Amino acid sequence: MGKMKDDVVLQVDDLSIVYHTIRGDVKATNNVSFELRKGEAMALIGESGSGKTTISLSLIRKLPKNAEVTQGQVLYQRENGEVQDILQLSNRQLREFRWQDCAMVFQGAQNAFNPVLKVSKQFEDTARAHGWSDKKAVRQRSLELLKLVRLDPERVYDAYPHELSGGMKQRTLLALSVLLSPQIVILDEPTTALDILTQRAIIDVLNDMQEKLNFSIIFISHDLSLAAEMADVVATVYAGEIIEIGPVNDMFYESLHPYTFGLLAAVPKLDHEQDVLTSIKGTPPNLINPPSGCKFHPRCRFVLDRCNVDVPALTEDLGSHLAACWNKEAVVEARKEQV
Amino acid sequence: MVSQTSPMLEDAKPESATERIIERAMKIYQNYILRVLLQAVLTVWAVTSFTFILIRLMPGNPIDVLVEQILVQEGISYEEAYARVASSFQFDPDASTLDQYLDWLGDLIRFDLGESITSPGTKVIDEIARFLPWTVFAVGAGLLISFILGIVLGMAMAYYRNSPLDHLLSLFASFITGIPNYIWGLLIVIILGIQFGLFNVGQLRGTYASDVEIGFNYPFISSALAHAALPIITYVISTLGGWMLNMKSSTMSVLNEDYVNVAEARGLRDSRIISAYVGRNAMLPLFTQLTISIGFVLGSGVVIEEIFVYWGLGHYLFASITTRDYTSMQGVFLILTMTVVMANVLADLGYGLLDPRVRVSGEK
Numbered sequence: 001m002g003k004m005k006d007d008v009v010l011q012v013d014d015l016s017i018v019y020h021t022i023r024g025d026v027k028a029t030n031n032v033s034f035e036l037r038k039g040e041a042m043a044l045i046g047e048s049g050s051g052k053t054t055i056s057l058s059l060i061r062k063l064p065k066n067a068e069v070t071q072g073q074v075l076y077q078r079e080n081g082e083v084q085d086i087l088q089l090s091n092r093q094l095r096e097f098r099w100q101d102c103a104m105v106f107q108g109a110q111n112a113f114n115p116v117l118k119v120s121k122q123f124e125d126t127a128r129a130h131g132w133s134d135k136k137a138v139r140q141r142s143l144e145l146l147k148l149v150r151l152d153p154e155r156v157y158d159a160y161p162h163e164l165s166g167g168m169k170q171r172t173l174l175a176l177s178v179l180l181s182p183q184i185v186i187l188d189e190p191t192t193a194l195d196i197l198t199q200r201a202i203i204d205v206l207n208d209m210q211e212k213l214n215f216s217i218i219f220i221s222h223d224l225s226l227a228a229e230m231a232d233v234v235a236t237v238y239a240g241e242i243i244e245i246g247p248v249n250d251m252f253y254e255s256l257h258p259y260t261f262g263l264l265a266a267v268p269k270l271d272h273e274q275d276v277l278t279s280i281k282g283t284p285p286n287l288i289n290p291p292s293g294c295k296f297h298p299r300c301r302f303v304l305d306r307c308n309v310d311v312p313a314l315t316e317d318l319g320s321h322l323a324a325c326w327n328k329e330a331v332v333e334a335r336k337e338q339v
Numbered sequence: 340m341v342s343q344t345s346p347m348l349e350d351a352k353p354e355s356a357t358e359r360i361i362e363r364a365m366k367i368y369q370n371y372i373l374r375v376l377l378q379a380v381l382t383v384w385a386v387t388s389f390t391f392i393l394i395r396l397m398p399g400n401p402i403d404v405l406v407e408q409i410l411v412q413e414g415i416s417y418e419e420a421y422a423r424v425a426s427s428f429q430f431d432p433d434a435s436t437l438d439q440y441l442d443w444l445g446d447l448i449r450f451d452l453g454e455s456i457t458s459p460g461t462k463v464i465d466e467i468a469r470f471l472p473w474t475v476f477a478v479g480a481g482l483l484i485s486f487i488l489g490i491v492l493g494m495a496m497a498y499y500r501n502s503p504l505d506h507l508l509s510l511f512a513s514f515i516t517g518i519p520n521y522i523w524g525l526l527i528v529i530i531l532g533i534q535f536g537l538f539n540v541g542q543l544r545g546t547y548a549s550d551v552e553i554g555f556n557y558p559f560i561s562s563a564l565a566h567a568a569l570p571i572i573t574y575v576i577s578t579l580g581g582w583m584l585n586m587k588s589s590t591m592s593v594l595n596e597d598y599v600n601v602a603e604a605r606g607l608r609d610s611r612i613i614s615a616y617v618g619r620n621a622m623l624p625l626f627t628q629l630t631i632s633i634g635f636v637l638g639s640g641v642v643i644e645e646i647f648v649y650w651g652l653g654h655y656l657f658a659s660i661t662t663r664d665y666t667s668m669q670g671v672f673l674i675l676t677m678t679v680v681m682a683n684v685l686a687d688l689g690y691g692l693l694d695p696r697v698r699v700s701g702e703k
Binding site: 060095096097104109110113116130173 | 596597598600601602603604605606607608611615616619620623693694695696
């Protein structure tokens with residue numbers, strides 16, 4: 001278990017997860033592997049139901065009860081170099097790991113705070129659960145963090161959650177997420193359900209925080225502009241698989257997978273008029289009985305004969321940029337025509 | 340600009356003294372606590388006036404009831420019996436209901452509940468003071484035990500939902516709720532007391548054994564507990580199921596809340612999540628129901644206390660009804676109404692302490 005690179009904080013190897021349902025087993029995550037480097041921001045993008053959230057929940061073992069990890073490991077490297085498989089942690093170790101090493105900001109922060117407890121109480125609860133019971137020190141640290149997320153620290157700290165607006169709650173939750181200086185912060189749709197100006201403020205705050213506190217981020221979004229702005233690395237998730245992963249610029253300007261290419265084409269362009277929005281035809285596949293071969297082949301414009309037989313692997317093409325496709329050349333050609 | 344707005348300002352200004360008084364009154368009315376108290380007083384007045392009329396609509400009056408009794412027992416003539424009863428009672432059956440009402444209301448304003456009709460010289464307020472504490476004790480203990488037990492069991496059902504434990508407890512809760520409390524009372528007396536002889540029914544009459552001294556000593560307290568045990572058990576059994584089922588559904592909806600999920604992700608200890616995050620929020624709707632049920636249980640206490648011959652307010656009320664002792668009945672109904680209304684006022688005011696979201700009108 002000691003074979004982790006020094007600068008990697010999280011390494012997911014060949015992770016597969018199924019949900020047991022009445023209608024059958026939903027293969028929500030299949031053979032997912034990736035590495036998260038220290039201080040790096042990674043975006044998971046993809047349609048709803050593609051398995052982004054399942055992947056992120058498995059990192060703190062917060063999957064629903066009917067989920068089962070069928071294979072793989074999630075290796076976490078502490079600052080002192082010690083490596084642990086999160087999937088093997090005892091309940092007590094897991095409780096300590098959560099938030100102290102890896103915090104998760106869930107989708108919809110509107111209800112993330114207990115309505116009957118003051119914000120201060122909830123910060124103190126979090127600190128005390130991890131053996132930090134000096135209220136004064138917690139207060140001081142919390143006020144600093146609230147200031148960092150550009151809130152009026154004293155007012156927010158002594159407020160009840162219902163006295164805060166949606167954007168304020170989101171920022172308070174961000175401040176809470178780094179209270180224990182975790183190495184990793186997972187953000188699930190950090191800007192959904194917020195108005196456009198608040199979204200902007202949250203992005204600025206996040207960039208600011210990451211610069212000052214230097215944690216790694218995994219964030220889930222279907223907002224590609226957010227990914228472009230925040231991420232160092234982008235991974236496209238389709239039908240429970242990472243089908244393309246690479247540095248943000250490569251992904252946006254030289255995408256190799258037809259699905260990523262399609263997603264990007266679907267984004268409305270600001271610089272020229274468009275009468276009809278482009279979309280990827282078809283619907284996401286049924287994950288109980290997924291298509292054979294490449295799971296994207298029924299919707300793919302560049303489909304080849306072999307696509308419904310052979311499963312393409314995530315192979316290395318241009319350094320760190322990987323894509324699982326048999327017909328990358330066609331995507332490259334298509335982009336040339338487009339420009 | 341000034342000339343344009345000034346006529347409107349003048350309109351808004353109170354011109355006469357009466358208008359100023361009305362405005363002042365409106366301001367006072369807007370004070371939350373005062374408004375709640377005023378509503379409480381009005382409610383008590385309305386309910387007691389209503390019962391005043393209702394109890395006079397019952398067939399017979401205190402004199403008739405006693406006359407009939409004497410006729411049967413002593414075999415004297417009706418006129419003789421009537422004269423005897425009427426001379427000993429300070430009650431005029433021919434006075435109009437309105438006159439009686441105004442008399443009663445006049446006394447009530449001076450906090451005077453009057454004397455019992457059937458036992459002249461006994462003040463109603465003294466009788467209530469004698470019986471009320473026992474009812475408060477039995478009902479209070481019963482409700483408290485069933486509330487706490489219901490919350491714990493309800494939360495357990497929600498945490499282990501769809502397990503055999505949940506199914507068993509759900510069945511149990513529906514079963515005990517489905518049987519009315521007076522049936523439970525009778526079942527306890529007949530089956531446990533008489534059939535199985537687990538306790539001596541006769542010895543449990545009253546509120547404590549006659550040979551103990553009232554005070555803070557062991558014989559008195561244990562005797563009081565023994566006498567109250569059966570009514571308390573009945574109250575617990577008849578209300579427990581409701582708490583369990585309500586707490587279960589309330590807990591289940593809270594368990595789906597984001598903040599519980601986030602609390603788990605924050606690595607909080609389970610004990611902290613169960614108490615402060617799940618329990619406290621799940622209890623909020625039950626707290627309102629608790630105050631409603633106080634009135635309900637007090638009312639049903641009449642029958643329960645009669646079944647166990649427990650000398651509380653219900654027992655006193657029952658005796659008063661049998662003899663058509665109007666003043667005593669009025670006194671008891673007044674106290675019952677006040678208890679229920681006060682419980683609601685306290686719940687209104689106290690709810691803010693539990694849920695900060697409703698703590699608005701006072702502060703801002």
